[in-house]
């Protein structure tokens with residue numbers, strides 16, 4: 001075990017850094033720039049049962065200190081993931097979390113069942129998708145739905161389940177506790193915050209989908225706060241995500257109680273950011289003569305709740 005080792009309970013990673021889903025594809029392009037083995041893990045783009053073309057454009061917009069996206073979970077479906085993407089990524093010898101999305105509970109169950117016996121670290125269930133059977137209500141905003149969905153996936157899949165929650169909710173501890181009760185091995189907090197922009201020339205919403213998800217440095221204080229609150233409520237590890245762009249951000253999330261972190265939007269403007277953060281983190285830990293595990297939750301009055 002080294003200073004940088006991150007403990008997710010179900011696995012120990014060489015460092016706490018991983019890309020956020022949808023901001024790294026399956027890593028092919030990034031692998032031309034750096035060795036993926038420098039990362040703690042890779043989180044893939046969402047996989048849905050059928051291929052998805054995604055939303056009409058424009059799909060992204062710049063905002064002060066962030067961006068809006070409404071990609072619409074474009075992906076090549078389960079068949080594309082299993083025949084092309086996953087076999088390639090498995091050869092890179094880095095732990096893999098496959099992000100799973102769907103329109104119905106059955107969609108998640110289907111993808112989880114198909115991946116259940118593959119050589120991967122685990123699944124990350126993206127619960128920020130609209131549930132078409134319940135009038136488009138986001139899965140993650142209803143604790144009963146969260147519990148049912150996670151329990152159903154748990155029944156068909158022995159792999160570690162990381163449940164990624166939406167911040168578009170009043171009290172994060174409700175879905176966090178429901179996910180834990182349903183059998184989640186860890187949580188990822190947070191997905192994007194709902195937002196929109198209007199084109200004043202056309203006088204119409206700027207994104208083809210009208211609304212989108214806000215990400216980037218603008219959402220970091222929100223993400224940090226939700227990690228802080230969830231850490232106090234649950235006893236499973238939490239992966240922090242939202243606006244991380246500097247090593248100081250990584251340290252803040254660890255101190256708030258995150259056991260590992262994901263970097264999303266910031267990797268678009270700086271594709272070499274993740275390996276640089278890994279190196280900077282190692283250097284900082286050495287200088288301070290401390291370790292990732294010592295920092296996790298240390299900002300809480302009682303020093304976190306994982307002891």
Ligand SMILES: Cc1cc2nc3c(=O)[nH]c(=O)nc-3n(C[C@H](O)[C@H](O)[C@H](O)COP(=O)(O)O)c2cc1C
Pocket residue numbers: 020021022023045046069071073099126164190191192214215216217219241242243244262263264265266
């Ligand atoms: C272009 C784009 C695509 C995304 N696609 C996914 C996805 O497929 N599944 C998912 O769970 N989250 C997805 N996200 C959300 C990110 O994984 C992350 O939770 C969010 O962007 C906050 O992190 P950041 O501020 O570091 O970008 C996407 C975000 C962006 C910007």
